[in-house]
Amino acid sequence: MIGAGGTSILALSVLVLVEQRTISPIIDFSLLRHRVFLSANISLLLSLLALFSVNVLLPFYLEELHGFSLEQAGFLLTPLPITLAMVAPLAGRLSDRIGTRGLATGGLVVACIGLILLCQLDARSSMWAIIWRLVVIGVGRALFQAPNNSALLKSAPLKQQGSAAGSWQPVVSSVRV
Structure with missing residues (x-):
C-alpha cells in the first residue's frame, strides 16, 4: 500500500516535469492558474x-444483503445513469440561462442528500426504496456535472479550451502541401 502510494507520487512528479518541458504537452498545467x-x-x-x-x-449491498443475482443487481443500478442521461441535457440548457454556480451547488446538495438517504437502507429495504x-442521486449528479463542466470550459482561455476539454490538439505544421 505504501509502495503503491509512493510510486503514484513519483509517477505524478515525473509527469509534471515531462509535461512542463515538452513543446506540445498533453496536460496544460498553466490552466490550473485560473x-x-x-x-x-x-x-x-x-x-x-x-x-x-x-x-x-x-452491488455488494444488493447481492450480499438482499441476495439478488448479478443481473438483478445490475438492473437495480440502472435508475441512476438513466436519470443522469435524462436530466443532464436539461441542466445544461438551464445553466446556459441562469448561470452555473447556483445550479452546480444545488446539484451537489441534492446528490449529498441522496447519498445520506442511501445510507439509511438496510436489509429490509424495498426495491422501490433503493430506486x-x-x-x-442521479438528479443531483446531473444538476452538478453539466453546469460544472460548462464553467470549467468557459473559464479556460479560448486557445486552451481544447486542452481544458481533454481533447488532443494536433501541432499545426508550418509546411504547406
Missing part, C-alpha cells in the same frame, strides 16, 4: 469520488 478552472476540477474530482462509491459499494434514492 481559479474557476482549478476549483471546478477539484469539485468534480471530489464529487466523483463520493458519487462513484455508489457504483462500487451498492428512488438512486434517482435522487
Whole structure:
C-alpha cells in the first residue's frame, strides 16, 4: 500500500516535469492558474469520488444483503445513469440561462442528500426504496456535472479550451502541401 502510494507520487512528479518541458504537452498545467478552472476540477474530482462509491459499494449491498443475482443487481443500478442521461441535457440548457454556480451547488446538495438517504437502507429495504434514492442521486449528479463542466470550459482561455476539454490538439505544421 505504501509502495503503491509512493510510486503514484513519483509517477505524478515525473509527469509534471515531462509535461512542463515538452513543446506540445498533453496536460496544460498553466490552466490550473485560473481559479474557476482549478476549483471546478477539484469539485468534480471530489464529487466523483463520493458519487462513484455508489457504483462500487451498492452491488455488494444488493447481492450480499438482499441476495439478488448479478443481473438483478445490475438492473437495480440502472435508475441512476438513466436519470443522469435524462436530466443532464436539461441542466445544461438551464445553466446556459441562469448561470452555473447556483445550479452546480444545488446539484451537489441534492446528490449529498441522496447519498445520506442511501445510507439509511438496510436489509429490509424495498426495491422501490433503493430506486428512488438512486434517482435522487442521479438528479443531483446531473444538476452538478453539466453546469460544472460548462464553467470549467468557459473559464479556460479560448486557445486552451481544447486542452481544458481533454481533447488532443494536433501541432499545426508550418509546411504547406
